[in-house]
Amino acid sequence: xxDTETLKAEITRxxxxxxxxxxxxxxxxxxxxxxxxxxxxxxxxxxxxLKDDRIPIGRKKTLLSSIYSQATILVHLIKNxxxxxxxxxxxxxxxxxxxxxxxxxxxxxxxxxxDFQPQAYESEIKIVVEDQTFQDVFSSNELKIxxxxxxxxxxxxxxxxxxxxxxxxxxxxxxxxTKNKDVGIAVESIGIPIAGADEASVFERGFRGHSAMxxxxxxxxxxxYLASRVMAxxxxxxxxxxxxxxxxxxxxxxxxLLVSRT
Amino acid sequence: xxxxxxxxxxxxxxxxxxxxxxxxTQKAAVLVSDIMMPSGDAFPGIDSSEAGYHLVRRVRxxxxxxxxxxxxVIGDQKKIQQLKLQGVLYLRKGETPLNTAARLIESKAxxxxxx
Numbered sequence: 001x002x003d004t005e006t007l008k009a010e011i012t013r014x015x016x017x018x019x020x021x022x023x024x025x026x027x028x029x030x031x032x033x034x035x036x037x038x039x040x041x042x043x044x045x046x047x048x049x050l051k052d053d054r055i056p057i058g059r060k061k062t063l064l065s066s067i068y069s070q071a072t073i074l075v076h077l078i079k080n081x082x083x084x085x086x087x088x089x090x091x092x093x094x095x096x097x098x099x100x101x102x103x104x105x106x107x108x109x110x111x112x113x114x115d116f117q118p119q120a121y122e123s124e125i126k127i128v129v130e131d132q133t134f135q136d137v138f139s140s141n142e143l144k145i146x147x148x149x150x151x152x153x154x155x156x157x158x159x160x161x162x163x164x165x166x167x168x169x170x171x172x173x174x175x176x177x178t179k180n181k182d183v184g185i186a187v188e189s190i191g192i193p194i195a196g197a198d199e200a201s202v203f204e205r206g207f208r209g210h211s212a213m214x215x216x217x218x219x220x221x222x223x224x225y226l227a228s229r230v231m232a233x234x235x236x237x238x239x240x241x242x243x244x245x246x247x248x249x250x251x252x253x254x255x256x257l258l259v260s261r262t
Numbered sequence: 263x264x265x266x267x268x269x270x271x272x273x274x275x276x277x278x279x280x281x282x283x284x285x286x287t288q289k290a291a292v293l294v295s296d297i298m299m300p301s302g303d304a305f306p307g308i309d310s311s312e313a314g315y316h317l318v319r320r321v322r323x324x325x326x327x328x329x330x331x332x333x334x335v336i337g338d339q340k341k342i343q344q345l346k347l348q349g350v351l352y353l354r355k356g357e358t359p360l361n362t363a364a365r366l367i368e369s370k371a372x373x374x375x376x377x
Contacts, residue, residue, distance in 0.1 A: 027311060030298075030335070030337075030338075031298070037355050037356045048360035049263050049264060052263075052264060052267075054267035054268075
């Protein structure tokens with residue numbers, strides 16, 4: 001009799017748990033749908049407006065920039081989903097499917113900054129690559145890494161910086177080295193702060209900080225989780241430093257990945 | 263831009279807080295709002311996934327003369343029905359052509375239907 005009661009209670013508990021998982025998953029899907037549809041909808045409307053003779057030519061240029069940055073957002077989002085599945089596949093294999101290759105980190109930083117600059121300009125944010133730091137840290141060396149994965153990991157950090165930075169502010173990308181000779185790239189921005197209590201959670205899958213939810217409508221909550229997985233695959237890490245409104249994420253690789261430029 | 267070309271004044275707000283602030287300080291004929299959007303500084307307890315519902319309720323209560331159009335991706339018929347019961351015109355993002363949306367906003371603003 002007691003067993004039946006325990007079983008009943010367990011079933012009720014599991015039912016409630018299942019309902020909660022369903023609700024979370026529904027909300028997540030709605031969130032993803034919002035993120036995919038919003039830029040596509042904006043692109044469609046911009047194209048319709050471009051065809052309209054009543055819109056002055058000056059505004060049409062703004063529309064073209066907007067189409068470009070909305071497309072960048074979409075590409076970035078889709079790449080994250082691809083990265084998610086690639087990471088699972090690589091994890092199962094226990095190695096990278098694509099061979100790590102020597103990457104010029106300054107070139108990578110400049111390319112990524114250029115990718116996000118149109119999006120940043122919408123809030124009048126400037127992304128600056130401090131090239132001297134790259135000369136100082138990398139000199140004639142490159143890093144032997146899985147380029148696409150690392151690009152996406154750093155993109156996720158830049159995308160967050162753009163989303164949460166104050167309008168008219170500056171985001172800096174610099175090369176960094178640590179006491180134990182790790183090397184990498186730091187992305188520093190000024191904007192809404194990460195609460196002390198959230199610092200440990202920002203790399204968890206599905207986590208979005210409270211202040212992030214207040215400022216930005218939708219996020220998949222996988223950007224920093226993917227970035228940290230990518231870094232773990234490279235036996236590296238992501239260091240997070242915050243000081244009031246300043247947030248600094250540094251992707252750090254072990255120095256044995258440095259190779260001389262050929 | 264289409265509405266501006268027709269002589270309407272359009273203002274963009276970043277979040278629920280600034281939308282409420284705008285309506286409190288200035289006059290508007292129509293509010294076009296998303297459902298998922300930032301709540302902003304004045305409403306720290308509101309999650310961005312449902313800030314639009316809160317905005318609609320407040321606008322209905324405090325600014326009953328302002329017509330409300332929601333433009334979003336939500337497909338939950340119950341929630342859409344609740345919006346409609348509050349007199350909200352609901353348009354699906356990505357499915358409504360720009361010209362149609364502009365015409366609907368115009369007719370809400372002027373009270374004249376052009377269909």
